[in-house]
Amino acid sequence: MSRGVAITGMGIISSIGTTVEENFNALIHGKPGITAIENIATVHKNDIKVGEIKRSNEELAHELGLPVDNNFSRTALLGAIAAKQAVKNAGILDINEYATGLISATSVGGMDMTEKFFYDYLETDENHRYISSHDAGDTTHKIAGELGLKGMVTTISTACSSAANAIMLGARLIRAGKLDRVIVGGTDALSKFTINGFKTLMILSDTYNTPFDNNRKGLNLGEAAAFLVLESDEVVKKQNKKVLAYLSGYGNANDAYHQTASSENGDGAFLAMEKAFKISGLQPEDVDYINAHGTATPNNDLSEGRALIRAFGVNVPDFSSTKPFTGHTLAAAAAIEAVYSVLALQNGIVYPNLNFTTPMEEFDIVPQTVLKEKEINHVLSNSFGFGGNCSTLLFSKS
Amino acid sequence: MADKYYITQHCSIEGSRISFNGAEFFIAPDTAFADFAKQAYRHAGIDYPKFFKMDNLSKLSFLAADLLLKDTVPDGGNNTALLFANAASSLDTDVKYNDSIIDKENYFPSPAVFVYTLPNICMGEISIKHKLYTENSFFVFEAFNPEFFANYAAILLDTNKAETVLCGWVEFFKDEYKAFVYEVAKEGSLEHTAKNIQTLYLS
Numbered sequence: 137m138s139r140g141v142a143i144t145g146m147g148i149i150s151s152i153g154t155t156v157e158e159n160f161n162a163l164i165h166g167k168p169g170i171t172a173i174e175n176i177a178t179v180h181k182n183d184i185k186v187g188e189i190k191r192s193n194e195e196l197a198h199e200l201g202l203p204v205d206n207n208f209s210r211t212a213l214l215g216a217i218a219a220k221q222a223v224k225n226a227g228i229l230d231i232n233e234y235a236t237g238l239i240s241a242t243s244v245g246g247m248d249m250t251e252k253f254f255y256d257y258l259e260t261d262e263n264h265r266y267i268s269s270h271d272a273g274d275t276t277h278k279i280a281g282e283l284g285l286k287g288m289v290t291t292i293s294t295a296c297s298s299a300a301n302a303i304m305l306g307a308r309l310i311r312a313g314k315l316d317r318v319i320v321g322g323t324d325a326l327s328k329f330t331i332n333g334f335k336t337l338m339i340l341s342d343t344y345n346t347p348f349d350n351n352r353k354g355l356n357l358g359e360a361a362a363f364l365v366l367e368s369d370e371v372v373k374k375q376n377k378k379v380l381a382y383l384s385g386y387g388n389a390n391d392a393y394h395q396t397a398s399s400e401n402g403d404g405a406f407l408a409m410e411k412a413f414k415i416s417g418l419q420p421e422d423v424d425y426i427n428a429h430g431t432a433t434p435n436n437d438l439s440e441g442r443a444l445i446r447a448f449g450v451n452v453p454d455f456s457s458t459k460p461f462t463g464h465t466l467a468a469a470a471a472i473e474a475v476y477s478v479l480a481l482q483n484g485i486v487y488p489n490l491n492f493t494t495p496m497e498e499f500d501i502v503p504q505t506v507l508k509e510k511e512i513n514h515v516l517s518n519s520f521g522f523g524g525n526c527s528t529l530l531f532s533k534s
Numbered sequence: 535m536a537d538k539y540y541i542t543q544h545c546s547i548e549g550s551r552i553s554f555n556g557a558e559f560f561i562a563p564d565t566a567f568a569d570f571a572k573q574a575y576r577h578a579g580i581d582y583p584k585f586f587k588m589d590n591l592s593k594l595s596f597l598a599a600d601l602l603l604k605d606t607v608p609d610g611g612n613n614t615a616l617l618f619a620n621a622a623s624s625l626d627t628d629v630k631y632n633d634s635i636i637d638k639e640n641y642f643p644s645p646a647v648f649v650y651t652l653p654n655i656c657m658g659e660i661s662i663k664h665k666l667y668t669e670n671s672f673f674v675f676e677a678f679n680p681e682f683f684a685n686y687a688a689i690l691l692d693t694n695k696a697e698t699v700l701c702g703w704v705e706f707f708k709d710e711y712k713a714f715v716y717e718v719a720k721e722g723s724l725e726h727t728a729k730n731i732q733t734l735y736l737s
Contacts, residue, residue, distance in 0.1 A: 333648075336643075403610070
């Protein structure tokens with residue numbers, strides 16, 4: 137493989153900022169976005185902390201210039217804002233000038249509205265417009281509509297590795313010559329559906345999440361959306377585009393272990409990293425920073441840590457999880473972490489793994505806990521989903 | 535398509551009867567699926583207690599796949615892709631799950647049932663048992679689609695994504711069920727064509 141697929145634009149909205157710049161500033165100044173939940177009335181409000189975007193749906197719709205009777209779910213609102221930023225950042229004026237696609241990941245889709253109005257649907261038709269927004273694909277089509285995009289549109293939902301797989305599919309479509317340009321990423325809003333689901337699995341922390349810490353208690357859920365613009369070498373050359381970074385490798389593997397748990401030794405995670413290295417032609421020693429999945433559940437961090445040791449040996453490079461800043465944003469996680477990975481390359485920064493105090497007793501590796509500046513040429517980013525769906529992305533300096 | 539591929543073994547489960555490569559493997563007439571599945575499990579000599587927590591679609595798929603994979607070694611080196619499809623998705627379990635949450639007074643959402651409200655979970659169960667770290671996809675079609683299986687399996691083999699492919703049509707809704715699972719390989723005698731797939735499916 138050559139240098140990889142060019143990344144020419146990025147957009148993001150998360151609990152630590154509504155632009156790429158705001159997100160970067162929060163990361164380098166150690167300002168997390170984990171708080172009590174405000175936008176959703178849940179019985180768990182005193183037991184959980186979340187990475188919530190402190191803007192109402194009305195405010196988000198207003199920013200997009202939508203009519204008051206729109207039927208955008210929160211997932212679609214967040215996605216449209218981030219995707220528009222990415223397109224603008226890539227300097228795209230005519231979205232349909234080249235063969236352009238949109239691949240968006242989500243796990244929540246329109247569930248936020250369905251759970252809000254489900255019982256009311258039978259009583260009154262006031263909110264019936266949201267019924268057609270329920271399915272995950274509607275979210276992506278809404279975003280495509282906001283972009284005016286007429287090309288290929290598809291949705292990926294593979295739990296917490298969704299956005300990594302969306303990015304991977306986009307890159308493969310470009311390399312296969314099927315598309316010239318593709319907007320890839322993911323979006324997920326907070327919902328009772330995910331809060332209650334993760335609560336039932338007993339993997340929500342009642343305090344701030346502490347990845348790779350021996351006393352970690354589980355994850356904080358978050359909401360976010362982020363998109364990258366990928367473009368073919370021809371389009372980049374023709375338009376003399378500035379390349380932010382390259383997506384140099386990607387891999388997806390099956391953990392073949394359990395519906396909601398990762399295997400003891402991180403088999404799927406190890407295979408995903410191995411595949412990404414093979415595609416990129418890079419070696420483990422080329423990696424300068426690992427943006428870990430690091431959800432702070434007892435199971436993930438042990439499994440991922442062991443997989444890192446298997447992939448990198450005793451010299452695991454600087455690694456950290458940015459989930460103490462944003463919470464676990466599920467289907468959007470790999471997309472926001474892709475943005476953070478590109479920023480790490482551009483600025484030569486290893487982000488701190490906040491909230492870490494005690495090394496894990498099972499192994500010797502510890503995350504980078506304070507901001508570190510150094511030359512970074514390659515970043516590896518992991519994302520693992522329920523069902524054993526494990527994905528790795530490799531980003532390289534332009 | 536560059537190469538020819540072959541159907542090397544096949545299994546059908548329907549109406550309390552299992553046939554394996556055209557011969558009757560097990561039959562338990564007039565038995566409801568739950569009991570039939572248990573008897574078939576014992577008859578096949580399977581020792582895998584997780585089987586009993588699976589939903590119907592997974593049990594059905596698992597039994598068929600287990601017959602075809604019984605001579606393989608679960609050491610993680612088996613590059614058999616799984617290519618499954620059906621028409622009813624996971625509706626059988628979806629309905630059961632919905633029944634458990636429809637009554638506000640008697641509301642009991644079970645995580646153990648919930649995890650089966652996706653059709654591809656049945657492939658996960660097969661992958662876990664046989665340690666298949668391989669390609670897998672589950673498609674939902676209106677009806678059995680032999681052209682699709684012929685084409686998609688050939689692409690998996692043409693592009694070296696897999697050494698062999700286990701193709702499966704696995705349908706379960708209420709009391710109706712049918713599994714038709716077969717193996718595609720690079721060597722064999724019965725060519726993997728839409729016509730041959732259709733003939734075996736109907737046999």
